[in-house]
Amino acid sequence: MTCPEERVISFLAGELSPEEERRFDQHLLGCEECWAAVKADRAARLALEQLRQPAPAGLEGRVALALSLAAQEASKSPQAPKSSVARPGAGAPSVLRGATARPHRPRLVAAACLVVVMAAGAAGWLIADRSAAEPPQLAAVVAMMTPGSAPTNALRAGEHFVIAGQALMVRAYRLEGTEELVATSARPFPVPPSSHMLPGSSSQAWMATKGRLSMYGVNRRTGQSMFVVAAMPMAEMPQMAARLDLI
Amino acid sequence: MPGANTIETSHMDDQGRAFLEAAMPHLDVVYRVARHTTRDHHHAEDLVQETYLRAFAAFGTHRGPSTKAWLVTICLNLARSQGRRRARRVVETAMPEPYEPEAPGVSVPEEALANIDRAAVSHALAHLPDEQRQAIVLMDLAGHSASEVAEMLGCPRNTVLSRAFRGRQRLASLLVEEDMKP
Incomplete structure (x- = not known):
């Protein structure tokens, strides 16, 4: 630019005095270069307006769930500073403790996902296959959802299946008219490709949405792995999980 | 909200x-x-x-x-x-280049840019040098003032204004090129 760039910038930032601005306006009438720069700046700002979009639907629920789990974990270890929730080396929580023995109160200490931890990554115990299509285990459980009607007695008691070579048990719950299916297995479940891992890069816990269904799962190195499918927005999953005593 | x-x-x-x-x-x-x-x-x-x-x-x-x-x-x-x-997973931006003004006298069709596809804007933004893109994102997309951005980035306010200005010039130029593609 042959004219001082600073003057154009000050003009665009509205920082010139009224007298300076009047003089610059006059200058613009005769300087094509400065006029083109002003027009380009304004056009770019206008185009950028399009990128001021809101966060995707579901992100708030995802963040909410992660924070809820973090708070839960923090409240369990009041001695530890809050920052410990995502610090490797914290004690590994149990996941779905006693789900088999206590059908009405499955316990998922989902903080597993918060304690990003856990040597698990280093041990490489969980290989999440996110490259394939939706895992058949997940698709089968989703297909068991019966919105608007009561689940079968077999599902309410806990029904055993072998899907894609994996033995799992599926149990139905209804809370305030909303159906939830909880699947448990001695082996980690494959993770759907569209899932988000919780939190950070740990592959222990994940969440995903499919239409109006929300899904949340935790895989463990030992003991029960699980996932829950519920016909509710992700934003409501934390409350549901708390009511089911999953977190 | x-x-x-x-x-x-x-x-x-x-x-x-x-x-x-x-x-x-x-x-x-x-x-x-x-x-x-x-x-x-x-x-x-x-x-x-x-x-x-x-x-x-x-x-x-x-x-x-x-x-x-x-x-x-x-x-x-x-x-x-x-x-x-994860170097390969973050935005690959062009190396910062010295500012070269667009051809003098080239008129930017403001109306055309106002209607340009959002994906095209996002794509053009991703191709700006890192520092220019950052200044634009923080000011024009996040709504921070130049002073706030200067504090966040630890650089003078005038530098922030200059980066944003140069970034917008380049962005407009990239969008015009995109718009003129057959």
Whole structure:
């Protein structure tokens, strides 16, 4: 630019005095270069307006769930500073403790996902296959959802299946008219490709949405792995999980 | 507008609830910053989540007038450190180049740019030099003032204004090129 760039910038930032601005306006009438720069700046700002979009639907629920789990974990270890929730080396929580023995109160200490931890990554115990299509285990459980009607007695008691070579048990719950299916297995479940891992890069816990269904799962190195499918927005999953005593 | 009203808060103490009240209204802004700092949509969401978890853990030490600026700074720092770890997953930007003014007298069709496809704008933005893109994202997408951005980035305010100006010039030029493609 042959004219001082600073003057154009000050003009665009509205920082010139009224007298300076009047003089610059006059200058613009005769300087094509400065006029083109002003027009380009304004056009770019206008185009950028399009990128001021809101966060995707579901992100708030995802963040909410992660924070809820973090708070839960923090409240369990009041001695530890809050920052410990995502610090490797914290004690590994149990996941779905006693789900088999206590059908009405499955316990998922989902903080597993918060304690990003856990040597698990280093041990490489969980290989999440996110490259394939939706895992058949997940698709089968989703297909068991019966919105608007009561689940079968077999599902309410806990029904055993072998899907894609994996033995799992599926149990139905209804809370305030909303159906939830909880699947448990001695082996980690494959993770759907569209899932988000919780939190950070740990592959222990994940969440995903499919239409109006929300899904949340935790895989463990030992003991029960699980996932829950519920016909509710992700934003409501934390409350549901708390009511089911999953977190 | 994101808010804390849909979040399960029974596990949270007063500080946790205060965090939700202060931080959740800025989710859109943090997402925009994350989205245009990373190339991958899912990676952006991971970055937002990590930002909120870090902020939640550190909320007790948060001082200062602007929670939004604090969250955005955490987001930028995380993006930077994750970028170092996963160099191939962050935005690949052109190397910073000395400013070369567009051809003098070339008129920018403002009306055409106003209607240009959002994806094209996003694509052009991703091709700006890092520093210019960052200044634009923080000012034009996140709504920070030049002074706030200067404080976040630790550089003079005039530098921020200059980077944003040059970035917009280049962006307009890229969009005109895009618009004139057959």
